[in-house]
Amino acid sequence: MKSKKGRKGEESRKRLLKAAANEFAIRGFHETQVSQIVKRAGLTQPSFYLYFQSKEAIFEELIADFHSRVRKLTESLLLEGGLNTQDVSKRVLSAVETVFQCLAEDKDVTKIGFFLNPEAKQMKKDLAVVLQDNLEAEQRLGYFHSELDMETVAECLIGMIEHLTDSFLLTGIKDPASLAAQVVNLLIYGMLPIERDVR
Incomplete structure (x- = not known):
């Protein structure tokens, strides 16, 4: 004690x-x-x-803690095998919402880690690699189209999360749940209206 x-x-x-x-x-x-x-x-x-020791030391600690937390979270979101299509959609929604919740927990640290950090670009590249690994593993499980280039998908997701965090989350305009729902609706269901089978 x-x-x-x-x-x-x-x-x-x-x-x-x-x-x-x-x-x-x-x-x-x-x-x-x-x-x-x-x-x-x-x-x-x-x-x-x-x-x-210095202003630099406290800044670097804030950034390192943020990077470590976001990376561990990203690694933990890998979907396991044996899920049905409906469960995959729900789990992806939950995962994206969890990411936005993590970024909303301490908006000051998120602003520093995601935007003010001189190494932010490299950090996002590192996260994209982890996300790509997850997506490729999930693709092999049959959860996503086999022809999708998961490197591109991972970069798109990171870009979407970054921009939506800056425009809506940090400003308080939208909450994690509504942002996650929009991202997942776009990525899972697309922009075209669902065609109904009339037979």
Whole structure:
């Protein structure tokens, strides 16, 4: 069990991370100062340096944690074998909604990790590779058309999630469930009206 001092220290560290995420999201990396972070956290400047060597260090930790969380989530969404068509649609909807929920949990960290991070482009490429691996495995299970190029599908999905997060999720215009429903309706059912068999 942690000592009282240890618990208090962990709480201070969390407050600094939250305050830093908010400052970076509002001001950007270069305009944010340690003095602004500690003021927002209600702590002193010396306390900042107990936990982080520099502004760069806290920024990098926020990005690394975001990348790790999103990557693990993406890896965990692989569909298992034995699902019927209706279950596949429901599971894909649930997976996309889970991604949007993850991105909505801490909008400041999402803004930093997805958009302000100098390595954001590479991070999205890495996520696209993980997603492509999942999609190809699911394609081999017969869940998706065999002629689909899953590299292209993965890049499209990442692009859609990125743009919808920026335009609707971070702004609070739409929630994770409604965004997921639109993405899945488009990808699973397409834009053409369903033709009814009149025989």
